[in-house]
Amino acid sequence: MSDVTLSTAPLPRRAKRHARRDLTSIGAVAAIMIVLVALWQIAAAHGWINGQLFGSPAGIVKTAQIALAQGTLVPDTLTTLYETVVGLVIGSGLGIGLGLLLWFVPRVSGVAEGFSVLLNSIPKIALGPLIVIWFGSDMTSKVWLAAISTFAVAMISSCAAAREVDRDLLNLFRSFNARPSMIFRKLIVPSALPWIFSTLRVNIGFALIGAVVGEYIASQAGLGHAVFVAGSLFDLNTVWLGIIVLTLMATLLTWIVQFAEKRIVTWKTKR
Amino acid sequence: MENKTVKHLRAACAAAFATGLVAHGAYAAPPEKVVVYQAFQSIQYLPLYVGIDKGIFAKHGLDVQKVTAGGGAAGVAAVIGGHADFSLQDPMTAILANLKGATLVNVANVVAGVPVWVIAPGNSPLKSATDLAGKNVATALPPTTSTYLLQRMLKEQNIGDVKLNTVQIGTELSPVGAGRSDAAALYEPQADEGLAQGYKILYAFPKAYPGGYAFSTIDTLAATIKTKPQMVSEFVKAIGEAEALIQSSPATAKAVAESEFPTLSKGVVDSAVDRLIGQKIYAENPEISEQAFRNALDLQEFVGNIKPGSVTYASAVDNSFAKAASGK
Amino acid sequence: MPVARLSVTDLTHTFEAEHGGAVPIFAGLDFSVGSGEIVSIVGRSGAGKSTLFNLISGLLPPQAGRIAVGPRADGTPGRIAYMLQKDLLLPWRSVLENAVLGIELFRKVTAHDLERARHMLARYGLGAVAQAYPHSLSGGMRQRVALTRTLLVEPTLVLLDEPFSALDYETRLALEDDVMALRQSNGTSVVLVTHDIEEAIAMSDRVIILGGRPARIEQALDIKLSVEGSRTAISAREAPEFRMWHAQIWGALRGHSTQLGGLAA
Numbered sequence: 001m002s003d004v005t006l007s008t009a010p011l012p013r014r015a016k017r018h019a020r021r022d023l024t025s026i027g028a029v030a031a032i033m034i035v036l037v038a039l040w041q042i043a044a045a046h047g048w049i050n051g052q053l054f055g056s057p058a059g060i061v062k063t064a065q066i067a068l069a070q071g072t073l074v075p076d077t078l079t080t081l082y083e084t085v086v087g088l089v090i091g092s093g094l095g096i097g098l099g100l101l102l103w104f105v106p107r108v109s110g111v112a113e114g115f116s117v118l119l120n121s122i123p124k125i126a127l128g129p130l131i132v133i134w135f136g137s138d139m140t141s142k143v144w145l146a147a148i149s150t151f152a153v154a155m156i157s158s159c160a161a162a163r164e165v166d167r168d169l170l171n172l173f174r175s176f177n178a179r180p181s182m183i184f185r186k187l188i189v190p191s192a193l194p195w196i197f198s199t200l201r202v203n204i205g206f207a208l209i210g211a212v213v214g215e216y217i218a219s220q221a222g223l224g225h226a227v228f229v230a231g232s233l234f235d236l237n238t239v240w241l242g243i244i245v246l247t248l249m250a251t252l253l254t255w256i257v258q259f260a261e262k263r264i265v266t267w268k269t270k271r
Numbered sequence: 272m273e274n275k276t277v278k279h280l281r282a283a284c285a286a287a288f289a290t291g292l293v294a295h296g297a298y299a300a301p302p303e304k305v306v307v308y309q310a311f312q313s314i315q316y317l318p319l320y321v322g323i324d325k326g327i328f329a330k331h332g333l334d335v336q337k338v339t340a341g342g343g344a345a346g347v348a349a350v351i352g353g354h355a356d357f358s359l360q361d362p363m364t365a366i367l368a369n370l371k372g373a374t375l376v377n378v379a380n381v382v383a384g385v386p387v388w389v390i391a392p393g394n395s396p397l398k399s400a401t402d403l404a405g406k407n408v409a410t411a412l413p414p415t416t417s418t419y420l421l422q423r424m425l426k427e428q429n430i431g432d433v434k435l436n437t438v439q440i441g442t443e444l445s446p447v448g449a450g451r452s453d454a455a456a457l458y459e460p461q462a463d464e465g466l467a468q469g470y471k472i473l474y475a476f477p478k479a480y481p482g483g484y485a486f487s488t489i490d491t492l493a494a495t496i497k498t499k500p501q502m503v504s505e506f507v508k509a510i511g512e513a514e515a516l517i518q519s520s521p522a523t524a525k526a527v528a529e530s531e532f533p534t535l536s537k538g539v540v541d542s543a544v545d546r547l548i549g550q551k552i553y554a555e556n557p558e559i560s561e562q563a564f565r566n567a568l569d570l571q572e573f574v575g576n577i578k579p580g581s582v583t584y585a586s587a588v589d590n591s592f593a594k595a596a597s598g599k
Numbered sequence: 600m601p602v603a604r605l606s607v608t609d610l611t612h613t614f615e616a617e618h619g620g621a622v623p624i625f626a627g628l629d630f631s632v633g634s635g636e637i638v639s640i641v642g643r644s645g646a647g648k649s650t651l652f653n654l655i656s657g658l659l660p661p662q663a664g665r666i667a668v669g670p671r672a673d674g675t676p677g678r679i680a681y682m683l684q685k686d687l688l689l690p691w692r693s694v695l696e697n698a699v700l701g702i703e704l705f706r707k708v709t710a711h712d713l714e715r716a717r718h719m720l721a722r723y724g725l726g727a728v729a730q731a732y733p734h735s736l737s738g739g740m741r742q743r744v745a746l747t748r749t750l751l752v753e754p755t756l757v758l759l760d761e762p763f764s765a766l767d768y769e770t771r772l773a774l775e776d777d778v779m780a781l782r783q784s785n786g787t788s789v790v791l792v793t794h795d796i797e798e799a800i801a802m803s804d805r806v807i808i809l810g811g812r813p814a815r816i817e818q819a820l821d822i823k824l825s826v827e828g829s830r831t832a833i834s835a836r837e838a839p840e841f842r843m844w845h846a847q848i849w850g851a852l853r854g855h856s857t858q859l860g861g862l863a864a
Contacts, residue, residue, distance in 0.1 A: 050372045133445045137438050171658050172687050175680070176704040176752070186704075190691045218412060218438040232344040232364070232414050233576060234371045267690035267734055 055236035060244070063237040072226070077245055079222040080211055083139055084249070087146020088200075088207035094147070095154025096196055103162035103188055104180060113159055120152035124210055128217045137218035142211045149210035150203040161195035162188050197261040204253045208246065223249075302334040303502055307489075308346035310360035311440065312339050314459050314543050315382045315487060317528055318553060319359060322513035324527045331505040343414075344368075350375060350492055356499075357506065361416055362488040362564070363571045366582050374493040376589045379507045379596075380563065381514075382487035383554035386547060387417045387476040388462045391454040392447060393469035400424065400474040405432045409452035411440035416486065419574045420476055421456045459543040460535055467539050477550040482562025485588075489557075496589060504592050511557045511596035518555055521548055557593040564588055602669045603631040604677060604756045604788040605655065610664035612654060623813040624650050627664070630807060630816060632756065634669075635782040637789040639799035642809035643852055648792045651809070652760050655790065656681045669755065677755035682762045686741040688733040694720065694744050695729045701752040712751070719747050723777065739770030746777065756788040757781065764795060775802050775832040783829070796852075800824075800844045801835035808851050818851055820844070 037057050043049045044056030067073035095116075102109035128145060135141035165188055173183045215224025223242045230238035305328070309316055319337065322328050328335040340346035343360035347368050350358045357378075358365075365375040389408070391397045397406065403425070410418045418437065425433050436452045438445070444461055446452035454473060455465070466472070489510065496503055517524040525544045532540055547553055561584045571577040610628040613621045624647045632638050642648050653659035655666055656679060668677040680701065688697045698716045699708050720729055723743040733741055742762060749757055759778070763771040779802055781787045793799055799806050800822055808817045824830060824838040835841065 053368075053371045053373065129439065129442075132439065133442060133449075136446060136449070136451050137436055166687075168683060168685055169687055169689075173704060175656060175658065176701050178704040182704060187689070190689070193691075218442070220435075220437055229413055232342060234344065234347075234368050236371075265691075267732055 053234070053236065055240045059237040060240045063235075063241050067238070067241065073241075073245070076221055076223050076226050077249065079139065080142075080208075080215065080224060080246070081249055083142035083211035083214070083222065084146055084204075084207045085253070087143045087210060088150055088203055088253075090143065091147035091150030091207065092154040092200055092203050095151040095156075096158045096199070099155040099158030099160075100162050100184075100189060100192060102159050103184065106163075109159055109163075113156060116152045116155045116159075120156065124149040124206075125213050128213050132214065132218045138220065142214035142219070142222070145214040146207040146210035149206040153203060153206065154199055157195055157199045158192060161192035165191050194261075194265050197257065197265060200257050201254055204250055204257065208250055208253075212246065300332065302329060302332050305333045305335045305357070305502065305506065306338060306349075306355045307335055308338045308340045308349045308355040308358040310340055310343040310346050310358075310364075310487075312531070314528055314532060314540070315386050315547065315552065316359055317524060317531075317544065317547070318381050318510055318513045318517060320531045321516055321524060321527050322509050324530065325513070325516065325523070327512050327516070328506070328509045331509045333502070333505055333509065335506075347373075347375065347490070350490065356495060356502075357489050357491045359489050360487060361567075362485050362490060362559075362587070363416075363567060363577070364414075365488075365490040366568075366571070366577065366587055369587065370577070370581060375490045375587075376493050376496060377485070377488040377490045377559055377564075377587055378496075378503060378589050378592050379489040379510045379557035380483070380485055380487075380554040380559045380593070381489060381510065381557070382552060383483045383485070383563065384547075384550055384552035385416075385420065385476040385478075385480070385484055385486060386458050386462075386550075386552045387420055387456060388472050389421070389454055389456045389474040389476075390462060390465045390470040391473050393471055395453065395471075397454060397473055400428060401430055402473070403433050403454060404430050406453040407434045407436055407446075407451065409436045409438055409443045409446040409455040409457075411443060411457075412437045414576065415440060416570065417456050417458060419570050423570060423573050424474065424476075459547060460532065460539055463539045463543040463546065464535070466542070467536070475550075477552060480563070480566045482560050482566065483554075485559050485563045485567045486552075488559060504595060507557055507592035508596040511593070514554050514556060517548065517553050521545065524548065556597045558597060559588050559590055559593060561588075602634075604634055604636070604669045605679070605790065606631040606665075606667045606669065607655070608665045608667070610654065610661055610666065612650065612659075612662050612664075614650070625664075626813040626815070628815060630819070632788050632790055634755075634788060635786040636805065637779065637782065637791065637803045638805045638807060639791045639793060639803040640807045640809055641794060641796060641799050641848065641852070642814070644794065646809045646811075647814040648794070648809060649760070651814075652681075652758065652792045655679065656758050671755055678752065679756045679758055680749045680752050680754035681758035681760065682742075682745050682749050683760050684762055684765055686733070686738075686745040688741055688744055688748075690733050693730050693732055694725060694736070697733065697744055698747045698751055701748050705752075716747065716751055719750065720744070723747060737770075739766050739774065742766060742770075742774060743777070746774070750781070750785075750787075753785075754787060756790060759789065759791045759793075761793050761795070763798070764793075771798075772832040778802060779830060779832075796845055796848050797836065800841060800848070801830075801832050806844075806848060808848065810852070820847070 041057040044054070044058070064073065098112070102112055124145065127148065131145050131148070132141045135144055169187060169191075170183065173187055178186075211222070212224035212227075215222040216228045219225040223246055227239050227242035230236070230242065307319065309319065323335050323337060338349070338355065340349060340358070340360075343364035346355065346358035346360050347364050349355040351368060351373050359381060362377045365373075365377060369375055389400065389403075397403065408421065410421055413419070418435065421435070436446050441461065443455040443457040444465055447455050455461075457465070489507070491503060521544065525541050528540045528544050529537055564584050564587065568577065568582060572579050607628060607630050610625045611623075612625045613623045616622050640648055640651065650659070654661050657666075668679055670677050689700065692700070695713070695716055698720060699712055702708055702712050717726070717729060720726055723746070725740060725743055725747070728736060728740065733744070736744070745762075757778075763774050766774070775798065778789060778791075781789065789802075791799065791802060803822050806820045806822055808820070809815075810817045822844060824835055824840055826834040826838050828834075
């Protein structure tokens, strides 16, 4: 009964089973979506629902073709993507950095956390008009809105992650006479990484909301802008198109973060 | 012990009270509840507020509840969805919904002129519209009539290279104050707010449109006209009376405006109302003439939201109530 | 006279109870550990073993008394390193990187250090998994890595807090042998805090029984076992005196507990 074989044998089989389960659930979701979309198109084509007032899959496709041909879809998508990503990086970056560095000053961290809970409680959407007036109606204000939306969550969870480090591990480091900066670099930061990634995944949604809401309030371009204008003109197909592209954008960003997480946080095996 | 005068006084009061009760009793039917969705709380919509605040709707047996929708499309959507009996906004919004299958009809004109001005700070080197070439103008996020009018004016006068800074309606002055824009295209009361700070007018849109302009109207569902014609008729009559009252008594109009916009300085409110009356922006009667309708439609066709030939006056307007209200 | 590796002198420590009283844990405790000696500290739960562990390891400063770490043969300062029941391996580091962690935290890791680490890992049968990560190792292998980490900083005394109790029996025996071999190879002293009496007897030269309130040394037993050749985990348990020592220690602890049970306050 060797130690080595016991621990390594089951893992590949389990991984394969997981992969198969993931594929079947993806397949099921795809199948349900296709059925729903088909029903929608049939209902619109037969006039059971007002295809023009509610939009229809065929209408959405046609709208997409027009938007691509007119050269508006791609620039709008890139605008919102830029605002979301830059806002996410700035907001989360600052939040995570600050949250982790607060580990050095535990007395201040209580106060800082109180502030960030307060900041988090403010509905960022309510801050929207303020931000737009301060920063103008170009991309800068949307980046700031996205950043603010992600900052508080990032800071609170990194602060908590830094504090949650195993007491015994901390003591072990101290027993080896490690300086606080060493403890921070070699223990606090690596152990907080799994938390940081899950926060990032959540923040993608917040950043996107911040950017889109900013575009609703005042903008020249972007998917939120297109959706807002289309809604006022009762052009529901464009609204649906905007929603679909925004969803795809959020999904893509989440996949990227998950991919990075798998590469960097190699020690968390999925059970 | 009472003296004779007091006794007579008491009797007279009792008699008056009794008469009042009887008179009130004769009007036994309770007022009909009516919901109106307005696109914004706007000083341009003063006829509606005068109608409510001065009891004109009540006199016509209507208990009008006004709801601010936050945009023209939301108001129209409320009428379509049955949450509102009427909505007040750009008639073209109702037309756009009709093009998608809705059945809205415009029944009364409220804003019969074009309440849009282009202004710039007092110390700005800009003097007229042609100076806007190459400059940055703050204007409301489309789809708004002010922005469309600006775009058409710039095109017709060949003023090139103008950057539009589109912001939330009502905040057009902020970018100018912050130095990000050189001028602003806006409605009242922002126009008079700016003028009060020393701004000057570069271009004024309220020029006479022959036949008027259907800028903001009251619309309702065709079904409502069929099932409640009496209610629609009373509503339009009341609007007409309110509009007449504004023309005959600007002081009353200003008083209502001041109470509806308590956060604005009285000076600004009064100048705004004066300007809107003087430039004939407020409809003098609720009729929507074919020409007025056409003028509004031309703009939407210019912008490309509506294809020429897809809308007719007859399909979009029912002027009969307005005509009856004007006594014709 | 050889200098003691560890001397605890007049150790006094109290514990702040929740309701504001001060509970004395130790009042003037004395003992010492010599070079190459393995000493076990046993006692009932709550006797103060964990507190003593924290005091010796330096994680907790004593309120009064002295805990002195003796110097090495060449005069340089001695050093205590400890191991817990948890292996405390960093999951994001490989086995080799974990092994050199102790060294890394107080100076730069040299090629020589890595060489020593690889050598020691190989000695414990971990040569093949030097680049593997902790999550792919069994509990016994992980504790061996922890032991390697502990030993690579060249401690004069190793302090152990029930490090093998979470492992299966066979692995535990193997690791007991590894610890006993330490005094042969390096002359490292060991202080083992445990409530596994069999383990204490099998491994130790001396067993100290802690008890009472405040805790004091009830008994200090010199464990002599007749075995062929050097002692191993199995041969110790098969020695004729093993049962006798067990009965004596067990009796002391049980007698002690009825004493505790009789106390009212």
